[in-house]
Amino acid sequence: MNEPLCLPPLLVKGGELMTSASTWIRRDLLSVSGKIVVIDGPIDEGSIGICLPYLKVLDAGGCKVVPGFIDQHNHFNGAGGEGGPEFRTPPAELSSFLKAGVTGAVGLLGTDGVSRSLEELLAKARGLEAEGLSTWIYTGSYRIPSPTMTGSTMRDMVLIDKVIGVKMALSDHRCSHPSVQEIRRLVSDVRTAGMLSGKFGVVCVHMGSESSGLGPIREALRGLEVPPGHFVPTHVGRTDDLLKEAVDLVLCGGRADITADGRALAAIEAFLRAGADLSSVTLSSDGNGSLPRFDDRKRLIGMAMGSPRSLMERMKSAVDAGLAPLETVVAMVTSNVADGLGLRGKGRLERGYDSDLVVLTPDLSIRHVVSRGRVMMEDGEVAVKGVFES
Structure with missing residues (x-):
C-alpha cells in the first residue's frame, strides 16, 4: 500500500x-x-x-x-469507442496526474454510456483517492435521459458523496438532441439536488460543432430563475461561433470551460478581449478521453487521446506568449474550478x-x-x- x-x-x-x-x-x-x-x-x-x-x-x-491543479473534465476510467471496441481508451494511472501537477480531478463518461458504467467510474474515483488524489464525478453521459446509479440524477447527487452534477451533450452528432423541456427539467433537478445535498450542482455540457451551438441552453434558461452558472459548457473553443456564444454567456453571468488543446490560447484571448470575468472561465484537459477526428461527412478519420499534461503546456504557452500572467492562468485550473463546482477547501x-x-x-x-x-x-x-x- x-x-x-x-x-x-x-x-x-x-x-x-x-x-x-x-x-x-x-x-x-x-x-x-x-x-x-x-x-x-x-x-x-x-x-x-x-x-x-x-x-x-x-x-x-x-x-x-x-495551488494544486484541479482537472474538472477527465475520463480517468477510460472513454472512447467511436471507432469500435478497439478504440476504447484505458483507465488513467496516478502518476499521469502527478506529472501534470494535478491533485484533484472530476471524472465523467463520454460517448459510450452503454459498455462504460457509472459504477465503474465511481470505483475508479475511490481508487485514485485512496492512492492520494482528490476526486469527484458526474453522473449521466452524452444522452438524455441520463444513465444513473440510483434511478435518478437527483438521487445520485443526494445519496452519493462524490457525485457533484450531471454530464450531458449538446449540438453534437453523437448526442441525443434533447428538447428544451428536457434540459430545463435536468438543470432544475440538479439545482434542487444541490440544495438537498449541500453541493452547488453542475450540468457539465459537452459541446459539439453543430450550428445550434448554445441555443438550447439559452432557450432553457429563458423565464427560469435558475442561475446560468449551473451550466458549464465545455470544449467552447471548438468553433469560432461557439466561442463567441460562450463569451456572451460569461458576460451574462454564466460559466465556460476551455479544453487545453491547440485552440485554447485563441479562446483565452477571446475572453480577455471581450473583457469577460475570467474567474468564470476554466481550463480542463479532457484527459484519457478519445479525441476523434471526423471528415465533413462525419466519418471517423483519426483518433488520439487527451492527457492532463496539456494543462501545464497551455498555461506555459499563454505566459510565454504574454497573453496572461501566471497567476491568471493558474486560477483557471485552481480557484476558478473550486468556486464554480463548489469544492470546499480546494x-x-x-x-x-x-x-x-x-x-x-x-x-x-x-x-x-x-x-x-x-x-x-x-x-x-x-x-x-x-x-x-x-
Missing part, C-alpha cells in the same frame, strides 16, 4: 506563494494532517521541529508555489484549506507536487505511484 500509517507534518520553505488575490508573497507554509495551518515567513524549522519531530522540509527556494493556499500545492521552477517546470499534505512528487520525480504501476 502507498498510504503512510501517519502523515508527517510538512514545511514548504523559500518560495513565493500565490495568494487568493492573485498576488505573490514570499512566505513559508506549514501543513499538519493534510491541512494548511500556518502561512508565515520565514518559519524557523529548528523551532518547529522541536514540537513536530517528524517534520519534513520541502525546498521551494527560487520557485513559485501555487483551489487556494489559505489556512484551513487542504494542502494541495505545486512548486514551479522559473521556467515553469513542475518541481514538487503535494496532495492533501503528502509529497507525491519531489524534485521532478514521482514519489508515489499507483498500486499497479511498475
Whole structure:
C-alpha cells in the first residue's frame, strides 16, 4: 500500500506563494494532517521541529508555489469507442496526474454510456483517492435521459458523496438532441439536488460543432430563475461561433470551460478581449478521453487521446506568449474550478484549506507536487505511484 500509517507534518520553505488575490508573497507554509495551518515567513524549522519531530522540509527556494491543479473534465476510467471496441481508451494511472501537477480531478463518461458504467467510474474515483488524489464525478453521459446509479440524477447527487452534477451533450452528432423541456427539467433537478445535498450542482455540457451551438441552453434558461452558472459548457473553443456564444454567456453571468488543446490560447484571448470575468472561465484537459477526428461527412478519420499534461503546456504557452500572467492562468485550473463546482477547501493556499500545492521552477517546470499534505512528487520525480504501476 502507498498510504503512510501517519502523515508527517510538512514545511514548504523559500518560495513565493500565490495568494487568493492573485498576488505573490514570499512566505513559508506549514501543513499538519493534510491541512494548511500556518502561512508565515520565514518559519524557523529548528523551532518547529522541536514540537513536530517528524517534520519534513520541502525546498521551494527560487520557485513559485501555487495551488494544486484541479482537472474538472477527465475520463480517468477510460472513454472512447467511436471507432469500435478497439478504440476504447484505458483507465488513467496516478502518476499521469502527478506529472501534470494535478491533485484533484472530476471524472465523467463520454460517448459510450452503454459498455462504460457509472459504477465503474465511481470505483475508479475511490481508487485514485485512496492512492492520494482528490476526486469527484458526474453522473449521466452524452444522452438524455441520463444513465444513473440510483434511478435518478437527483438521487445520485443526494445519496452519493462524490457525485457533484450531471454530464450531458449538446449540438453534437453523437448526442441525443434533447428538447428544451428536457434540459430545463435536468438543470432544475440538479439545482434542487444541490440544495438537498449541500453541493452547488453542475450540468457539465459537452459541446459539439453543430450550428445550434448554445441555443438550447439559452432557450432553457429563458423565464427560469435558475442561475446560468449551473451550466458549464465545455470544449467552447471548438468553433469560432461557439466561442463567441460562450463569451456572451460569461458576460451574462454564466460559466465556460476551455479544453487545453491547440485552440485554447485563441479562446483565452477571446475572453480577455471581450473583457469577460475570467474567474468564470476554466481550463480542463479532457484527459484519457478519445479525441476523434471526423471528415465533413462525419466519418471517423483519426483518433488520439487527451492527457492532463496539456494543462501545464497551455498555461506555459499563454505566459510565454504574454497573453496572461501566471497567476491568471493558474486560477483557471485552481480557484476558478473550486468556486464554480463548489469544492470546499480546494483551489487556494489559505489556512484551513487542504494542502494541495505545486512548486514551479522559473521556467515553469513542475518541481514538487503535494496532495492533501503528502509529497507525491519531489524534485521532478514521482514519489508515489499507483498500486499497479511498475
